[in-house]
Amino acid sequence: MRENVKIAIWGFGAMGSGMARMLLKKKGVEIVGVCDMHPARADRDMYEVLGIERGDRKPVIINKNIEEVVTEKCCDLCLCATDSFTQKAFPRLKYVLEKKVNVISTAEEMSYPQAQNPELAAELDRIAKENGVSILGTGINPGLIMDLLVVCLTGCMTDVEHVEAKRVNSLSPFGPAVMEEQGVGITVEDFNNGVKDGSLAGHVGFSESIRMIGDAIGWNVEKLEQQMKPIVTTVDRKSPYGFAAAGNVAGVNMTGQGYVDGEVKIDMIHPQQIEPEMEGTFTGDYITIKGTPEVNMAIKPEVEGGLGTIAMCVNMIPQVINADAGLKTMLDLPVPRAIMGDMRNMIK
C-alpha cells in the first residue's frame, strides 16, 4: 500500500485547527507541517496547541515561515485556510502550486474564482497545469449548500424555471471575529455606515454560488444584484460571544439575485443572526426549484457552518489529489463524501 497521504496546513485559526483535529482521527493520512504567524500558536507543537495527546507521533512545530513548511513536493496537498478573497489569497496559492503541491483553499471567492477574478482564475489554472497539480476552493457555503447541492438536485429535472436557495443560520456558535464581521450588537446606524464603507463584509459567496449554478446548468447570468440589511431584534439576545440589545442589530439578512434573459431566475436568501429562535426564526437550509418535476428540499436545522467547512475541505482531499492538473471547482469533481476508511484507498 502507498505511503500515508501527507498534508500541510497554512493558517491554524478555527478552520485550519479544526481540519487538523479531523485529520488526526482519520486513517492513512498525516499532517507534515503547519504554518501560522499568530503569536499564540507559532513555534509551539501542533498537538499542544490542539490539546491532543501526541502519543508516539512526531511533533509538528508550527512555523511562521511558509518556505520552511511547504517545500517542493514535500506533501500531497496543502490546506490553505488564510483568506476569504481570491486577490488576497492569490500569492499564497501561487507559492504552494509552484512547489508542486495540490491545494484546497477555504477562501469563499476561490470556490468559483471565475465569478469575480477571471484573470486570476486563468492564471491559477495555468500555474497549476505548469506544475502538474490541481487547486480547489470549497467549504459549506459557497461549496455545497447554496450551489453544489442545488446543481445536484437539478440533475433529476427535465426543465428548470427558477431556483431559490435559502440558508437560515444561527451565528450563536461563532466567536468574536464573526460577531464583528457581521455587525452583531451594533446600532442600525453603525450597521448602515459599515455597509457603505465596506467594513461589514456579511456573507461572501453569492456571486460565486450564482455563477456556479448558471454555468453548471447552462444559464447565462447577465446581471447579479446583492442586498445587505440589518436584522433588528425586538428583544435582548445573548449568545456565548455576542449580545444585541433590543433595537440593535442581531445579524445580517443578505439577499442576492441572478438575472437570466432579463428575469430573476436565481434567488439567494441568507439571514444570519444570533439566537434566531428568540423571535420565532427556525434555522434550516432550503432549496426550492421550480420546473419539472419541482424539488422542495429542506435540511433542518441548517448544516453547521464551521464543522461543515472543515469537513468539506478535508473530505475533498482525495478528489483533488486524483484530479488532472489545473484549477478545479466543485462542478468538475466527483461528489464530496465522508472519509470513514483509510484515505489511501481513495487515492488512484
Added chain:
Amino acid sequence: MRENVKIAIWGFGAMGSGMARMLLKKKGVEIVGVCDMHPARADRDMYEVLGIERGDRKPVIINKNIEEVVTEKCCDLCLCATDSFTQKAFPRLKYVLEKKVNVISTAEEMSYPQAQNPELAAELDRIAKENGVSILGTGINPGLIMDLLVVCLTGCMTDVEHVEAKRVNSLSPFGPAVMEEQGVGITVEDFNNGVKDGSLAGHVGFSESIRMIGDAIGWNVEKLEQQMKPIVTTVDRKSPYGFAAAGNVAGVNMTGQGYVDGEVKIDMIHPQQIEPEMEGTFTGDYITIKGTPEVNMAIKPEVEGGLGTIAMCVNMIPQVINADAGLKTMLDLPVPRAIMGDMRNMIK
C-alpha cells in the same frame, strides 16, 4: 462549434420515449436512431409515436433490429432503457460498447453492478476500455435519492455513524405494468406467494444503493438484508390504473439493511403504494445521517420517479461522453445537472 450530440435510444417504452421527449426540447443534441420491438411502435416514425410535430426534422423510423440502429461510431451515446437486471442487460450493453458507442443504462442493477455482478461489471469495464468508450447506469433511485444524494450530504460531515434513507412514494401516476409488478390490488395471500416465488419484484436497488454508500465513504458492508411486506389498506383505494379494495394490498413496503462491523449502519426504507394520503401517509424523500454534524434532509413531496429517471439519464449524457473509458458509477463522475443551454457546450 462541434456537431450536434448524437443519441440513439434502445427501448421506447415509458422511459425511452420520455427521454426522447426531453431530448427534443434541448439544444445541440439530436436523436439519430430508435430501436424497439413492440408492434405498436416498430416501423413507425418516432415523431408520430410521440405525437410531436416533426417540422423540418428528418423522420426517425423505429427499427426492430439493433444492428441497423447502432453501427460502429454511428452516434455519441446510446440510452439503453430495456432492462432492470445486469445479467439480462449485459449482451445488449456489450453489443453497443463494441460498436464504440458510449452507454447510459436505466437498469437499476447497472447503477452499481459491482454489488451483485462483480464479474459482469469487470467485463463491461474491460469491453468499454477496449473500445475507448464509457458506460454508466443511473436513474432516480438507485442513482440519486437513496445513494448519491446520501453520499453527497456526508461530504459536509467529519464523522458518520448511521445512515437512514427513506423514500415514501406514490404509485398512483404509474401504469398497469407497475401495478402488477408491485402487487397493487391483490390479496395478502397472493402477495406472500408472489414474494416466495419471486414473481413480485418490488423495488430493485437496495444492494446497489447500500454498496454504493459503503464503498464511497469507506465502510466495508459485510452483510445485506432485505424485507418485502405488503401495505394492506383499510379503505378502498383507487388510482388511474390501480384499485385496492379494503383488506387487500395497496403497495409494497421494502426495507433493507447494510451491516458494518456487525451493526446495521445503513437503513433503507421504501414504502410504495397507490393513494398513500388516503391513510395519512405523506410522500417524501428523507435522509437522516447521524454523526458530526447531523444532517436531516427532506424533499416533500418525493421527486417523481418516472420524470426523475428520465432526467437523470439524459442529464448525465455529457458527463459520460466526457469520461475516460470504462465502467463508471455516479460516484466517479461530476454531479448531475439540468441541461438548460446548448448540450454541445458541455462536451469537452
